[in-house]
Amino acid sequence: TEAVPGTVDTCPQCLAPKAQKTIAVLGAGAMGSLFGALLSSAGNKVHLIGRNREHLDKIRKEGLLVEREGECRLYRNLQVSLPGDPLGPADLVLVLVKAGDTQGAVLENRGIFGKGTVVLTLQNGLGNMEDLAAFLPPSRILAGTTAQGARLAEPGRILHGGDGTTWIGRMEQSEDVLLRDTAALLEEAGIQTRTTGDVAALLWDKLLVNVGINGLTALTRRTNGQLLEHPDTADLLEHLVREGEAVARAKGITLLHPDPVAYAREVCRKTAHNRSSMLQDVERGRTTEIDRMNGAVVREGEILGIPTPANRTITQLVRGVMP
C-alpha cells in the first residue's frame, strides 16, 4: 500500500506506534503548526492549541498540508483544541504564542501542565522564560530559538521555507537530562537541534537580529532583503543593532556572533523575500512584539545606564502604528 506522508510510523513487530510522547503546542500559528506536524509524524500524540478556528477546523477535517519546494505532505494525526478545552497533562509543552501572551495562555490552559511536564519556549524576544517561571517550576523550563521558516499560506496550509537549526538551552535550575531528552525528541522528528549551556547568549543573539529587522520592516513595509537595498534603512538597522550590542555586552553576554550587525545583515540576505513576523502583525492589525524586542533593549539599557535612542524611537513609532 502507498504510504501516506505524515502518518504515524509503527513498530514492525507489534504494529504499535513508536515511542509516543504527549505534546501540547500552545500557539497554532505557522511555526506551532509546523513543529506539531513534524512531531506528530515521529509518532507522538500532538495537540495543537490555538485561536484560529478556521485553521483548526481545516486541520481537524482534512489534516494539515505542509508545502516545501513544491512537495506537499499531509499530516493527519494532529489533534486540535481551542484555548481552555479540557486536556490532560502533556510530557512536553511547546510554547509558541506571541511574546506577551504567554502568561494568559498558561493560565487558560492549566490542565496541560503536570508535575513531570517539560516546557520549551521558542518564542521571539526577551522575558518569555521569566513569564513561564511566574507560574511553573523553573526546573522544568527550557528556552531556545529556531531558524525554521514557516508561513501560513491559508487555513490548513503551511509553507515550510527551510530547515534552519533549532537551538535550545535550560533555565539555571533545570536538569541537563531534560535538555538532552528534549533535543533528542526534536531530532527524531527531523528538526535539526543543538543544545547550549548559555541560553542568555542564544536569546540575545536572536534578539539583536529581531531588533534590527522587525520594527524597521513593520514601519517601512519592506521585506527583510529590501532593508539593505535602501541606505536609510540599512543605516538604521546598524544603529539599532549596535545599541542592542552595547547593552548585551554591558550585561556580560558573550554573543554567539561576535559581529551582530554582520549577522543581522546575513539574516536579511538569507531571508530576503520574507515579510518579518512584525510586518505580518501590522498588516493583519495584530499586536506586535515590539515591547519584547526593541522595548526590552531600552529597558535593559536604562537599568545599565546605556543610551538607546534609536530603539526608543522605533518602539514608540511601532506602538503608534499598532500597539
Ligand code: KPL
Ligand atoms: O525572526 C524573524 C521574524 O520575522 O520574526 C526574522 C529572523 C527577522 C525572519 O523574518
